[in-house]
Amino acid sequence: MGDIQKLLGWIDGQREEMVGLQRLLTAIPALAPESGGEGEDKKARALAAWLEGQGLAVENHPVRDSRVPAGERPNLAAVVPGADREGAFWVMSHLDVVPPGDFSLWEGDPYAMREKDGRLYGRGVEDNQQGLVSSVFAALAFLKNGVRPSRDFRLLFAADEEVGSAYGIEAVLRDYPRLFRRGDCFLVPDGGRPDSSMIEVAEKSILWLKFSVEGRQCHGSMPHLGTNAFVAGSALVLRLAQALPEKFSRVDSLFEPPYSTFCPTRKEANVPNVNTIPGLDVFWMDCRVLPSESVGDVLAEIDCHCRKIEEEYGVKARREVSQSKASVPTPADCALAGRLKKAVKAVYGVETRVQGIGGGTVGAYLRNAGYDTLIWSTIAETCHMPNEYCVVDNMVGDAKVMLLLALDQK
Numbered sequence: 351m352g353d354i355q356k357l358l359g360w361i362d363g364q365r366e367e368m369v370g371l372q373r374l375l376t377a378i379p380a381l382a383p384e385s386g387g388e389g390e391d392k393k394a395r396a397l398a399a400w401l402e403g404q405g406l407a408v409e410n411h412p413v414r415d416s417r418v419p420a421g422e423r424p425n426l427a428a429v430v431p432g433a434d435r436e437g438a439f440w441v442m443s444h445l446d447v448v449p450p451g452d453f454s455l456w457e458g459d460p461y462a463m464r465e466k467d468g469r470l471y472g473r474g475v476e477d478n479q480q481g482l483v484s485s486v487f488a489a490l491a492f493l494k495n496g497v498r499p500s501r502d503f504r505l506l507f508a509a510d511e512e513v514g515s516a517y518g519i520e521a522v523l524r525d526y527p528r529l530f531r532r533g534d535c536f537l538v539p540d541g542g543r544p545d546s547s548m549i550e551v552a553e554k555s556i557l558w559l560k561f562s563v564e565g566r567q568c569h570g571s572m573p574h575l576g577t578n579a580f581v582a583g584s585a586l587v588l589r590l591a592q593a594l595p596e597k598f599s600r601v602d603s604l605f606e607p608p609y610s611t612f613c614p615t616r617k618e619a620n621v622p623n624v625n626t627i628p629g630l631d632v633f634w635m636d637c638r639v640l641p642s643e644s645v646g647d648v649l650a651e652i653d654c655h656c657r658k659i660e661e662e663y664g665v666k667a668r669r670e671v672s673q674s675k676a677s678v679p680t681p682a683d684c685a686l687a688g689r690l691k692k693a694v695k696a697v698y699g700v701e702t703r704v705q706g707i708g709g710g711t712v713g714a715y716l717r718n719a720g721y722d723t724l725i726w727s728t729i730a731e732t733c734h735m736p737n738e739y740c741v742v743d744n745m746v747g748d749a750k751v752m753l754l755l756a757l758d759q760k
């Protein structure tokens with residue numbers, strides 16, 4: 351008990367240092383090449399030097415990327431050794447940020463952090479430096495006070511989260527499998543609610559599809575000489591929008607909404623003039639499938655409807671998968687979730703609920719690799735916005751939650 355109070359008190363005393371680290375990190379833009387940037391190299395070097403100055407050694411797990419000046423993307427890891435070396439508790443945050451967007455919407459320089467009324471303003475302060483800094487100070491609490499966590503407490507500062515993690519956690523899991531061990535579990539402080547109440551354990555599988563229906567173009571006055579792709583495409587989209595939710599109708603109350611969704615979204619322009627029968631119709635669907643349903647079955651059902659439309663309308667109907675990401679859920683009653691509920695209650699006095707979301711988080715890579723992974727943090731939800739901010743109290747409180755989790759990994 352003495353140790354816990356000592357460590358929590360130490361974190362309370364580190365507000366200014368936490369703000370200082372935020373300022374340092376904000377000043378170094380870390381944008382992916384897709385966003386016109388040079389990657390995370392400079393920011394990673396500054397963070398590594400800062401951590402080493404505090405006595406925390408970091409190891410880089412670079413991933414080659416010829417598009418950036420450094421030739422590689424950094425993925426840093428640090429460890430506070432535990433009393434028991436089997437299985438680690440990880441906190442994974444990311445180094446990269448999204449571009450500021452329209453500068454005129456910012457009240458100051460996005461890369462010069464401003465502090466006002468208990469908030470820090472700047473690009474990246476919430477997404478994901480808040481979680482990053484919290485994890486750093488949870489780790490330093492052990493080092494500076496000579497206390498050991500129950501198991502290894504490991505930090506991962508990953509690259510490339512904002513544009514898909516191909517040079518970040520996805521590559522690290524593939525290229526450095528020995529960094530992780532069976533039984534490791536992860537907290538990803540990159541999502542959550544302002545009142546700390548949401549723990550995300552699962553996501554729906556994402557399936558983005560492009561449909562091309564090909565008929566034959568002809569003059570609007572002579573429709574018998576062609577095949578109207580617009581009409582056939584419209585029949586197909588209506589059929590899919592009706593049949594897919596009927597066929598894949600399982601309900602899982604972990605999710606909001608609690609069922610799979612199949613939404614026609616983008617529609618591409620066809621002919622520019624009114625007197626031509628269009629020969630090509632292109633539309634897209636965004637499907638979010640419950641983990642308990644099979645994406646393969648969804649695709650088979652879609653193909654079946656395409657064949658029927660081809661027969662009925664004399665067209666060719668093709669579908670391409672532009673993105674497909676399935677995710678294994680972390681059990682809502684896993685040990686880490688129980689500990690996190692306890693820790694959040696202790697620090698914030700808040701009851702949490704576990705939830706699934708619509709998909710597309712980095713958690714999917716870790717879960718698919720077999721590691722229990724929770725996404726949780728206390729955030730103002732200003733990620734990617736102009737005047738993004740971080741509430742200092744949240745940064746400090748979340749550091750305490752991470753500390754309690756690292757103490758309680760038995």
Ligand SMILES: [Zn+2]
Pocket residue numbers: 444477478511540
């Ligand atoms: Zn993020």
